[in-house]
Amino acid sequence: MRKANDLQERILSFDAHIDLPLEYGSGGMEADRDGRTQFDLVKAARGRLSGAALTIWAWPEFWIGPNAPHRPTPGFVEAARHEQEARYRIITGIARDYPERAGIAYSPADFRRLAHEGKFAIVISMLNAYPLGDEVSRLDDWAARGMRIFGFNYVANNTWSDSSRPMPFYGDSPDEHGGLSELGRQAVRRLNDLGVVIDVSQMSSSALEQVTDLSRAPIIASHSGIRGLVDIQRNLTDRELRLIQKTGGVVHIAGFSSYLRPFSKETLAKVNAMRTGFGLLDVENLSQASMPADPVFSIWPEKRFGEYASQLYAILETDPRAGLKEFGDAIDYAVKKIGIDHVGISSDFNDGGGVIGWENVGDARNVTAELIQRGYSDEDIAKLWGGNFLRVWEQVQNASRQSHDDITTSPSQETPTQRSTTQ
Structure with missing residues (x-):
């Protein structure tokens, strides 16, 4: 634990997927208090977590209970958009209300700067294309507002992509689109152009494979498990692990008990x-x-x-519940299959995540201690905890800039002024 404490002070650590409840910021859920949710700035400082992807997600019709609402209607899209806006206000509000303790990271350089200033670096991610309807152009709007990671699916298919967990109750069938729809294919290209990291967690196998074929930049799985250890559709097969690796991407192992045990x-x-x-x-x-x-x-x-x-x-x-042992086993498995440069860490806190020994962001150093006990070097732990993601993010943004250069200039027309502007 002493070594883990020391290492956690020195490395840049990044949790690739944390959710926030819609009530976040109310009594007992304030960002500046050690409250009852699994994430707040007090716990993050205690765990020496440098930053995280805080996720905008929406799926209001997926309510469970005897009084569950009717099947999806067009009105649900508008309701989901309101939910997106609410979560965006919550996430950006943390940086606005506590500027001495947190900030939004729009680039890897921002992330490093904020961390070195002792501030929590917030990366805005979005999960589920459902609220965007049929409008791929909304990706441009959200990228302009700071979204830097985008995942196509949550539970149930949408008009862009098939989910790893289709819901028959909502009229879904497996591989309804055969993976990606035409909208989904357009979205992959546009996300590459925008320099937004594509997240394939929760996609069907066919959709994931098609993303790896289409993407011009590395991709990630922000919160997934290993099918070779726990055989559920939500987890990734060995083939899917390798497909992500071949893009240069990263698979973030989620601390979610039922994916691990x-x-x-x-x-x-x-x-x-x-x-x-x-x-x-x-x-x-x-x-x-x-x-x-x-x-x-x-x-x-x-x-x-x-x-x-x-x-x-x-x-x-x-x-x-699973514990740190099972979490470490999943990381070991992924590292052996696809290499240390392609594996990362995520918690899925506030949406079911958390294992014994890693109950909230304040326990991050316990994960580091587990990795030390398993023989990982300081350099490898730094890669798992954020180095690999920052490398991918940089490559995605560089590929976007290169694409912009290719579109706006040609070698015969380009001037030094144009080159410095586009870079």
Whole structure:
């Protein structure tokens, strides 16, 4: 722990995915107090976490309970956009209200500067294209507002891309678009042009592969697990790990218990007993156990689906949690498969993330201690904790500038003044 404390003081550490509840900033959830959420500036300082991707995400129709709302309608898109705006105000409000303690990082240089000034570096990320509707041009608007990471999917497909977790209840089918739709393909190209890092966590296998084929810059998975250790659709296969590696990208292993540790036999037995009560067959794999994804849900009434989902998640929450050992095992696996330069760290805090020993951002040095015990060098730990991501981010922005140069100038027309302006 002494070595971990010392190392955490010296390295740049980055958590690739943290969510904030819509109530963030209210009583007990203030950014400047050691409150009841897993992230605040007090905990970040205690853990010596340099910065994080704070995520704007929205999916208002995915509510669980007997009174769950009706299936998606156009009105839900507008509601999701309001939710995006609310989270954007929360995230940017941290930097506005506490300028001596935090700032927005618009580039890797910003991140390093803020960290060296002792301020928490906020990288604005966005998850789920659903609220953007059919308007790829909204990517330009959000990039202008500071978004630097974009992930296409959350739970359920959208008009841009298929999700790793399609929802039959919302009319989804696996590989509905065959991966990316034409909108999704346009978005990959535009994100490259804008210098925004593409995040493939939560995409279907086909969509992920197509992104790796189309992208002119490295990509990341901001919060994923390893299918070779826990066989659920949400986790990445060895092939998907290698596809991300081939772009020069980074796979950030998430500290999310059910992605790191298979459900126990006792929990699976409880799930199957509950399913029997709903007239369903026993689950055949972990993916079915972890998500309400049976095709028959497409014809179920809302109330019945809500009751099923509520009971399912109540059972899953009782399963024994993973700890730092399982988290370290997942990092070891990824490093052995794709190399130390292509693996990173994320928590998924405030949306189910957290393992025994890493309960909030204040425990970041415990992760470092686990890596030290496993024999990782100081240099390798620095890569895992943020060095790899900063390298990718730099490459993405450089590729964007090169693309801009190619479009706006040619070798015969370019002047020294033009070159200095575009760079």
